[in-house]
Amino acid sequence: MDYERARAVMVQRQIVGRGIRDPRILHAMRTVPRERFVDVEYRDMAYRDRALPIGAGQTISQPYVVALMTMALAPSEGDRILEVGTGSGYQAAILAEMGARVFSVERHDALARRARRVLQELNYNVEVRCGDGSAGWAARSPFDGILVAASTPTIPNPLLEQLRVNRHLVIPVFNRGMGQVLVRITKRPEGRYERRELAKVAFVPLIGEEGWGEEKRRGW
Secondary structure (H helix, E strand, O other), rough: OOOHHHHHHHHHHHHHOOOOOHHHHHHHHHHHHHHOOOOOOOOOOOHOOEHHHHHHOEEEEEEHHEEEEHHHHHHOOEEEEEOOOOOHHHHHHHHHHHOEEEEEEEEHHHHHHHHHHHHOOOOOOOEEEEEOOHHHHHHOOOOEEEOOOEEOOOOOOOHHHHHEEEEEEEEEEEEEEOOOEEEEEEEEEEEEEEEEEEOOOOOOOOOOOOOOOOOOOOOO
């Protein structure tokens, strides 16, 4: 399979075709070899408009959702970004290709080890650890942006605390009436937050102390 051509077609049809025009995002998605982040048996499907299984009951998000979340996060070169839910490592690679310094937390040790290996082989500067991502990564905070690749019943307080002022947290939130909604939370001075709903999505649940483990609800 000509992966380079498939990558170019994917970007044009699935990303540009849905209105995403940011040249940095398009360059990253034309560059990062998505086929390296899926199992061999799925490599010929790597550039299809769909999520794919990666083991441990997890998935690699469809390309458009990766692009949409990246656009909402609006990372700049040199930003320190926290990713919750490393999964395959593909989203982290996109952010690293854009010049971000990525810190990623994955709950499943096998996925964390595999993602770390692939990212290192591709020379992406991403720090991956296994742990409860719902609690963030306090030792590496504060962050210029936080991206969560799993749905949560509420916005975890540790993530809000670890985010710099005037920067974004992008996260799928479960809404009882609508299902999962991708939300961007912007942290403002004096403890204020702005919320913008972006799209309906479908993610695996965020398991952890601040996720579905306790099913806390704080009125968001």
